Amino acid sequence: MKILIAEDDLTSRLFMKKYLSKYGTCDIAMNGMEAIDLVMNAVESKENYDLICLDIMMPKVDGLKALKVIREIEGKSSVTPSKIIMTTALNDKNSINEAYDYGCEAYAWKPIDVDKFNEVLRKLKLID
């Protein structure tokens, strides 16, 4: 599985990479702008990401804007859209609703519970 982790916090980034590495190769983005660039490259090379974990609160371009742009990029190409899970430390229902409107599949509230996250991955048929 090809995975993109967009997270500005160092420790969270390390954790997510270590956690998800067992399921596939992980690329890292430290803000929404980098995430968009990586997705664009992946789409151009016809090897889109299977899973994208997007943190909502990020500098330069936040997760919600990045999600919207990523879906637009995917929509203009013929690649299979990636499964996007939003991660957030805020329990902001408005942001979460907006994320669902833009096309994310799920959201995980920090601190992430590994067992529950695995359950979500199974539901999205990303892992067995």
Added chain:
Amino acid sequence: MKEKYLRQPNIQRIIDGIFLFMFIVFIIFVRIEKGMPYLFGYDALIASVLVLNHLAAIFSKSDEGSDVGMKVLLFVVIVTTGIDLIKYHTAPFFIHIYLYALFSVKYITNRKLSLFHWIYCTLVIGIAIFANMDGLYKIYYIFHFVILRVGLTVVGLYVKQVENELYSRYLEQFMLIENAGESFSIYRLIKDKDDKILDAEILNVNKAFEKLSGIKKETIIGKRVAEAFSYAELPWLDLVSKVYNSKKSFNEMRFITTVQKYIDLNIYYIDQNHIALLMNDVTDGIEKERKMKTILDRFEKANELKSQFLKDVNHRLRNPLNGMMGMMQLVTYDEVGEDNRELLNSALLEMRHVRNILNQITKYVEIQGMDFDFTKEDCREIIGKVVASVESNETNIVIKTSSECPEKPVFIEKNVLILTFKEVLLNAIKYTKDGMVDIYAKFYYSEPDASNYIRVDVVDYGVGIEEEALKYIFNEFYHHDFVNVYRDGDRITIPMCKQMLVNSGGDLLVESNIGQGTKVSIILPVYKD
């Protein structure tokens, strides 16, 4: 003061009508008699002026026309009487005619004039009786003056009575108004011939007006507003005209810079010639309201800052916690020695505690910022649905709604009821014996047209709560079992339930007996309409 307040246009007109009638009768009588050469001289002139004056008094809308007529008539009578005395040495008959005109409402109760007229009429009647006059003419004279004098006396008595009644009523009202807290003033409107308001004469003001304006009444009574209050900033002429034309009172609150106060202004239409002005100093009330608003704004701001602070702290703690918990969760047991597994588990458990505390803080902030929305709902249906959502094979939940539980929909805060009732019910199910939980729902009606409330009692038959623990049951951070207190989803704690209910005008009560069980009562206001 007494003369100025009294206005009886209808009585004035009646008297003028009587005089006119009698004068016309006199003229007709004289004409029938013929031989009264001077009728076509001064008499005609005076008669014309007199008739016109009375007509003006009858049909005029103001007193001014009548007053001018009186002055013209006086001038004519003086001149003609003078000429007659000098030229013809005749009795000043025309003085009598002038006296006719004089007897308006203004003077009919004047004692000196009445006495003078009594003497005059008596003299004329005496002369008529003993003079060498034509019989018919004599009878007319006697009849005319007797009727005139009697008529005037009767009317005078009536006017006097009305005057006294009005005056005593006026005094009563005046005393009330004079000593009233509100500033009161009364004005006579000054209009042009097109009925347009030009100015107003100040008839009277009370003590409160003096205090408010800082002006003594003696210096302004009788003056025109434009003169007395030349510095007036209000477009008062426009306001008065508006009231006069619409015949409706006017109300406005504004800041008057001259007196540096907020004044509640009321202009009242009294009649076509008078208006009244009532002013209330509301500065204190306005300032108190402003202070209260400032305090409330500060309070809301402080509350917002508090909520924002909690959100920020919450957010800032979650990221490092995510890192710590995440890393801990990824440590596999195989990599950790047996001795260290207990340490690892304890560390993870405590991190979960911290996570749950953060979740409670988040929920707490949510409740603080919650908007309460009353919608029309069927309470029985709400209770039934919540029970259905938590029922299972292990539970034995019995709903016993009393006959007083409202059958028809009522206005209630639905979300609060659902959240709190569900939480309380889940707690009851957890702690009860054999899954037995009884629910009693009752509608309480306190007073007509007042708010009512619904009370939902959830009774479990578990071990009960110790008295010591009961004291702290609503203390948000007293719980000793943080791991199990918070679960994902919409679960909230008992202290949060209490807070939500209190915020929406209700309450949460707990009674418990060790070994018997616990009753938790949800009280929530409902409104019929």
